[in-house]
Amino acid sequence: MRLVGSTMVTVATLAAWIALLGAWSPTLDAVASFLPLFAIILVAGLLIARRRALWTLLIAAVGIAPMAVAATREATRAIPPAPAGAHELRVLTHNVWFDNATPAATGAAIAAAGADVVLLQETTRARGSLIAATTRRFPYRTRCPEGGCGLTILSRWPIRASGYFLEDARGRKFGPPLLWADIAVPGLAPVRVATVHYPWPLPARRQAEKRAAMSAALDRVDRRALIVAGDMNLTPWSSAMRAQDEALAPLARMTRATWSWPSVLPFLPIDQLYAGPAWGLVRVDRLAATGSDHLPLLITLGQR
Known part of the structure; x- marks a missing residue:
């Protein structure tokens, strides 16, 4: 022995x-x-x-x-805190799992979480049940393009614009296909949020290309109030995660080693949220299992 x-x-x-x-x-x-x-x-x-x-x-x-x-x-990584009494925004990010056998229960859990905006991944099969279970809490949602909805955004407040590609000042689309939405948050200017889903880190080239495209695309948009979250299949211990933290600056990663996968015994913190310098962190809550193989994360941000 x-x-x-x-x-x-x-x-x-x-x-x-x-x-x-x-x-x-x-x-x-x-x-x-x-x-x-x-x-x-x-x-x-x-x-x-x-x-x-x-x-x-x-x-x-x-x-x-x-x-x-x-x-x-x-x-010891610095995460900007929200000032006391800041206007708060509660953002939930959750990979609901392509093979989720109880999407209605997952939707009920999402509706009960108290979020203001929900950023979802792997919703291709579960979208109908999720929307049916969350409509009362989240009457606004992104449209589903032809070919299916792998990503979905739900909101308590009106969605002024959305799309699967970013757009420049002339309305020309660019960057990787990430789902974004401009939310009319009461008391604030419209807040742009985006949900993403990276492939697994192996084979390495696929994910590296996705990260590079993401960074290059965000170089062309105003990052001050931007919020980006999702299943990034990256952990804080990897060189790729540290490189992305630098590449997406001034966005700050608000999730600090929050174990989210697999839901039965989570030992990989692969779900992340980044927010621009207009936001500070109030708290991060890892919620109970919903029927997905990921645990949902509820991140409360405060305007700085």
């Missing part, structure tokens, strides 16, 4: 250091998503091999270093 423990420590250490190579290899960067799991394996291995030779402890110390750096970087 002590040998098993030592092996666990060694494997976890190697995996943690391989994850660091993600800064140069997008394929290996996917390994970084599992750093918390490697930490659990390392600690469990130490407990099993507690009477083993000193070299096991030395290997563990080497292995815990990249894990600690990643955790500290995320824990």
